[in-house]
Amino acid sequence: MVEITKDLNCEECPFKLSLFKHLKQEELAYLNENRYEVHFNTGETIFKQGSALTHVACLTRGLFKVYLEDRSKNNLMLRILKPTELIGGPGFLVDSKQYFSVAALERSTACFIDLKVFEKILRQNSEFALQFIAYLNTIHINLYDKLLSLTHKNMHGRVADTLIYLSKQIYKSLNFETTLSRQDLADLSSIAKESFIRILKEFKDGGFIQFEGNSFQLKDTEALHRISKSS
């Protein structure tokens, strides 16, 4: 199960985020006093859609998926989080509800900050508030990309987008070993699992990628970009 530790000197602390760089010493100290660290095993949920939004989390180790749950159908994965990213939720200052779920894709660690504390610092430090607005807007921009990809591209384009996203944004390498299942990858592309697998094979046959289990190699990113755009 989940192990909780209170460690004021954890090596990977939220202050690496550019968001926090404008905080004063006393504000950092205040944050430090009011945060706690939690370790997660693969598959464990850190935020659950529909539950109360009480904390903001800063990911310090591992990998997480952010996804929308649909009553009947598959999930829709919005994005993947890696250290050191902040994750709150749009219910903040609205209705204090979680609008998505977040789960660990591998053994991971997150730092939790109470929203009351977070709000207090936002109120005190206007530079921090503006940085936070910039952070929200960045997420928003990425969401538009996602929206266009999912609604206006065919499956091949969406699979290409997913592969490019993993390579460029998450693993930052043309070769990567992922902890995401085929279902996860399909959820990320908003495609049925079977269809995703089929297209993966097509890409392999076309020589654009190579893979063996969960280990992928992008051979021809040029082609992947072309597929992403043309569709």
Added chain:
Amino acid sequence: MVEITKDLNCEECPFKLSLFKHLKQEELAYLNENRYEVHFNTGETIFKQGSALTHVACLTRGLFKVYLEDRSKNNLMLRILKPTELIGGPGFLVDSKQYFSVAALERSTACFIDLKVFEKILRQNSEFALQFIAYLNTIHINLYDKLLSLTHKNMHGRVADTLIYLSKQIYKSLNFETTLSRQDLADLSSIAKESFIRILKEFKDGGFIQFEGNSFQLKDTEALHRISKSS
């Protein structure tokens, strides 16, 4: 073409927004000195995707559509704006670019505020900054709804969603006369225009709605909600 007037006493002013209710008198005055009003004819563009983001707009009269442009395909309409709503853009504090386009659906009026001025007030007044964050989060929540509707529902569900959205959110009546074209409605549902028309007819034949040209009546919202959920 577009007629520009500088009118400090325009009847419909941005201060009706709850967002502005926490501003001090001097801040309101400062905003007033630095805003200007513009009148738009049907079809005219007030923000253009890809151009520079320099102002935030407050809609004081008429109706606008917010949409993402795709190089080749149709547009994707995100939402419709009505008085008195604020519209900025996620490029604010990020890269000062417009990530969507906004166009007038009928004769309309908008009030423009320079982003430098807006930013200055955000910096001065932390309560205002928090209200603005809440406003951004609300938009974000609606975007998640949209995302799920467009990716996980079939056409019938999406058409039902569009009709419910117009009735409940925009026109606030079961009967409404819209200035949106069939193409606009299709863009709002992320459907081909022909398919949209077909489903509209099915709904009419099923007795769920009635329409004549651009004049719509929702006869059985119960059924529409059922269609929206089941699909």
Added chain:
DNA sequence: CTCCTGACCTGATATATATCAACTCAACCA
């Protein structure tokens, strides 16, 4: 008036995609 254009509508067709069913294989367990 007549032509032209663009929005709306309809039917036929093609195609993209999901679904269903079945099989393999590794991991785990009794």
Added chain:
DNA sequence: TGGTTGAGTTGATATATATCAGGTCAGGAG
């Protein structure tokens, strides 16, 4: 050892949806 489970995979099939082609109709321009 054999059984069970779940993820991955593949092929066949059904279906949702876009596309294409054609048609009507109202409004504007000459």
